[in-house]
C-alpha cells in the first residue's frame with residue numbers, strides 16, 4: 001500500500017515533509033544538523049507520536065554521523081548532548097523517549113565492543129547507528145501494517161467511522177495507526193466513510209487527515225469539533241478509532257486534545273471507541289494517565305488561525321493532549337494483537353510477548 005512519506009533518510013540528510021504547509025503546499029526540507037531537526041520536531045514540521053520516534057532516531061543518527069569527534073570519549077560526550085537536545089522537544093509522545101533509550105542502549109553496546117577508541121571505532125558506530133535508525137523506520141512500517149490488519153476486523157462492513165487529529169501516514173511514517181486500520185478495512189472491501197473532526201486548534205484533522213484520505217480516494221466528511229456529539233447521536237457512526245501519544249499501564253490513553261470528549265460521547269451513544277498504537281507507545285512505567293505529562297503549546301495557536309488573529313488580546317489555554325480513562329476504551333489495537341479490558345493484564349501480556357507473538361490475545 002503506497003502512502004505519503006513524511007520522513008526519509010538520504011545521503012544528503014534527513015528529509016521531512018513540512019506538515020505546517022499542508023494542504024496548501026507539498027514542501028520537503030532537508031536537515032543536516034540534529035539541532036535543526038530537534039527544532040523541526042518542536043515546531044511540528046513532523047508530528048504524530050510514532051513519526052516523532054522515527055525523527056528522534058534519525059536525529060541521533062544524524063548527529064553522530066556528522067559529529068567531528070576524533071575519539072570515543074569525545075563522541076560519548078557529544079552523543080549525550082544529542083540525546084538531551086532531542087529529548088527536550090515534545091514531552092507527551094513517549095515514542096520520542098523510547099527511540100532515544102533504544103539508541104542509548106545501542107551506543108553503549110557498540111562502545112563496549114570497540115577495541116580501540118580511534119577513528120575506526122567511531123566509523124563503525126556511525127554506520128551502525130544510521131542502520132539502527134533505518135531499522136526503526138522499517139519496524140514502524142511493519143507495525144502499522146499489522147495494527148491495520150488486526151484493527152480492520154473490528155470495523156463495521158459499511159457506514160461511518162470517526163477519528164480524531166491525524167493518526168495517519170503523516171503521523172507514523174508507515175500507513176498510519178488509526179488511518180492504517182481504516183485503510184486496511186477499505187482494502188478488504190468495507191464501504192466506509194470517515195468522519196473527520198477538524199481538531200482545533202492546530203487543525204490536524206482538517207489540514208492533514210482530510211488531505212491524506214482525499215489523496216488516497218477514501219471517502220470522508222470533514223466536520224467541526226462541535227459537531228461530534230450530533231453525529232455520534234444521529235450520524236450512523238459504527239466505530240471511533242484514534243491514535244495515541246502515551247498509554248499508561250492501566251490503559252488510560254493520552255491523545256490529541258478533544259479525544260476524551262469523543263470517547264465519553266461515544267459511550268453515551270453505544271459506539272465502540274478503539275485506540276490503535278504500537279507497543280512503543282505503551283508506558284508501563286506509569287500506573288495511570290495521571291502521570292502523563294501534558295504538553296502546553298503556545299496561546300497563539302488558539303488566538304490565531306493561519307497567522308490571522310481571531311480573538312482579542314486575551315489569555316488562551318492550549319493543552320495539546322487530554323487523557324481518556326481506560327473505562328471508555330473498548331480495545332487497544334497493537335501490532336502484537338488486540339488488548340481488551342482489563343488492560344492492566346492484557347497490555348502487560350502484549351508487551352511481554354515477542355513480535356511474532358500472535359495468539360497473545362491477537363484477534364486478527
Ligand code: MRU
Pocket residue numbers: 047048049050093164165166167168171172176177178204242243244245255256257320
Ligand atoms: O500534536 P500532534 O499532531 O503530534 O498530535 C498527534 C496526535 O495526537 C496523534 O493522534 C497521535 O500522536 C497518534 S499518531 C499515530
